[in-house]
Amino acid sequence: MSSITPTEAALVPTRDRGSYAWYVLFLLTFAYTVAFIDRQVLNLLVEDIKRDLLLTDTQLSLLQGIAFMGSYIAFSPWFGRWADVGNRRNILVFGVGTWSIFSALCGLAENYWQLFLTRAAVGAAEACLAPAAWSLIADYFNRERLPRAMSIYLMGPYIGGGLAMIAGGMVIGSMGSLRELAPVLVNLEPWQLTFVMIGLPGVILAIALLTIREPARGAQSIGTRDRNFSIREVIEFLWQGRAFYVRFYLGMALIVIVLYALPAWMPSFLMRAHGADPTTVGLRYGVLVLIMGSAGVLSGPFVDRWLARRGHADSPIRVAAVASIGLVIFTAILPLMPGFAGALIAAAGGTFFFSLPQAMSATALQLATPNRMRGIVASLYLFVLSVIGLGAAPTVVAVVTDRVFGDPSKVGLSLAVVCASSAAGAAVLLFSALPHYRRALEQSRQL
Structure with missing residues (x-):
């Protein structure tokens, strides 16, 4: 019998709440989109920031990775525990408003360390999103609709990553007009103005999130009891399931190396190896990320159902394992493809396959x-x-470029080496995780 408290009973009482559930999902997806716009726009601005602040590829990679990741991972467990015991809507309002303000403040940075610290603040605040949003979605949608809901939510990174490139390219291409409309911006460099223009609208989203009602907590098909677990019980559960969780976490992390490395350095590769300008890269690569990333994440549930109908109880993990093989192929051929269009084709395949398993892994x-x-x-x-993934990916590619090849124009080859190797490791781990996932499902039903 479900032990729902009086407070929870006063909240949204059941899952699958019709149009309101989809409204909540829209807001959460939009929040994830905004998060990735704020996170990924730096990738388009690498060359301008490098020139203005006199930085190396390795220093830039620390802005892309360590600055954001260090605070993100420090705050993730704290936000995760808060999401399990607190009001998830309020967590999101606080986090979205905070990261949006600091994203805009990145545009006011005048030196490397100011930009580093503001990026760290963005990362700390963005750590709130996944634990709160994932938990909300699982309470708003039942087992049958959950994969589709998660696939829509997980379109956010690809919509956001694409829009970051597109919007950044448009801001850079419209600098003259923007300065005429707002003379106060005349002293800002294009990369600074891009941060300001992209960061501030997120504050409006934080206000809109106040319209989300906190739902009553409820289990999916894997259990019926709703109670708080102690930290000790959580640790014991994870330890008992370590054969699955360790393989799964590490396997998906290797896929995420590709997810972050490719967008982080693909714009620079297109500019350095193919002579493209930032506006062209922003528009064309941005559209590619938006379309192929969304197509991949939306295809995940279809592939999952196809595998499930053929008797694979481990179909969500199997999707990720198969996607890893596709990643090996497309990332390995990246520097071998002829011309700007050929590079985009390889990037399109890579983007599709690193997005394919994201909804099903969640x-x-x-x-x-x-x-x-x-x-x-x-x-x-x-x-x-x-x-x-986020911490290592940009820096590993940069170090291979700087230290192994010693030539910035070889960044495409660095991408191929790092991404194809990571994807191959992911395939090994995820295929080996399949039987352990099946056992984890059985164990969770007993709690």
Whole structure:
């Protein structure tokens, strides 16, 4: 029998609340989109920031990775626990407003360390999003609709990554007109103005999130009891399921290396190797990320259902394992493709395959984890992905370019080496995780 408190009973009482559930999902997806716009716009501005602040590729990679990731991983477990015991709507309002303000403040940075610290603040605040949003979605949608809901939510990074490139390119291309409209901006460099213009609208979104009603906590098909678990119980659960969680976390982290490395350095590769200008790269690569990333994440549930109909109980993880093989192929051929268009074709394939498993991996965690553990499990998942993926990916590519090849024009080759190797490792780990995931599902049903 469900032990719902009187306070929870006064909240939204049941899952699958019709149009309102989809409204909530729209706001959460929009929040994730805004998060990735604020996170990824730096990638288009690499060459301008490098020139104005006199930085190396390695220093820039620290802005892309460590500055954001260090604070993100530090705050992820805290936000995850808060999401399990607190009001998730309020967590989101606080986090979205905070990261938007600091994203705009990145545009006022006058030196490397000011930009580093403001990026760190953005990362700390963005750590709130996944644990709160994932937990809300799992309470608003039942088992049948959860994969589709998660796939829509997880379009956010690809819509956001694409719009970051497109909007950044448009701001850079419209500097003259913007300065005429607002003379106060005349002293800002194009990259600074881009941060300001993209960061501030997020404050409006934070206000809009106040319209979300906190739903009653409820389990999916993997259990019926709704109670708080102690930290000790969470640790014991994860330890018992370590054969799955360790393989899954590390395998997905290796896929995320590709997810972050490719967008981080693809614009520079197109500019350095193919002579493209930032506006062209922003528009064309931005549209590619938006279309192919969205197509990949939306295709995940279809592939999952196709595998499930053929008797694969581990279909969510199997999607990720198969996607890793596609990633190996498309990232390995990146520097071999002829011309600007050829490079975009390889990037399109890579973008599709690193986005394909994202919704199903999130769904797999929701299904294999009791309700009141989902926030902390999601935050630990993102902690691992951030340390290995977001933290390492940009810097590893930069170090290979600077130290191994010693030539900035070889960044495409660095991308191929790092991304193809990571994807191959992911395939090994994820295929080996399949039987352990099936056991994890059985274990979670007993709690």
